Amino acid sequence: MxxxxxxxxxxxTGVVIGGVLGVLFAPDKGEATRQKIxxxxxxxxxxxxxxxxxxxxxxxxxxxxxxxxxxxxxxKVEEFSS
Numbered sequence: 001m002x003x004x005x006x007x008x009x010x011x012x013t014g015v016v017i018g019g020v021l022g023v024l025f026a027p028d029k030g031e032a033t034r035q036k037i038x039x040x041x042x043x044x045x046x047x048x049x050x051x052x053x054x055x056x057x058x059x060x061x062x063x064x065x066x067x068x069x070x071x072x073x074x075x076k077v078e079e080f081s082s
Contacts, residue, residue, distance in 0.1 A: 016044060 023036045 019040055020037065023033055023040065026033065026036075028036070
């Protein structure tokens with residue numbers, strides 16, 4: 001894991017923990033607090049799914065680019081060796 005990923009993971013964890021603690025110590029009724037936690041969890045889950053999909057798409061694009069470059073190099077090598 002790169003330093004950037006570690007920093008982003010630590011930041012996201014801190015935000016989540018801070019949000020949960022803020023909700024837990026807020027002067028709301030228990031039902032309202034549980035609903036806020038559930039809503040926050042849903043938003044976090046949706047955000048993580050979106051980021052995962054973005055990452056998958058980026059990796060797929062990188063894979064395709066690499067394949068195209070390798071195929072281009074193969075063609076050049078075959079052309080040169082003929």
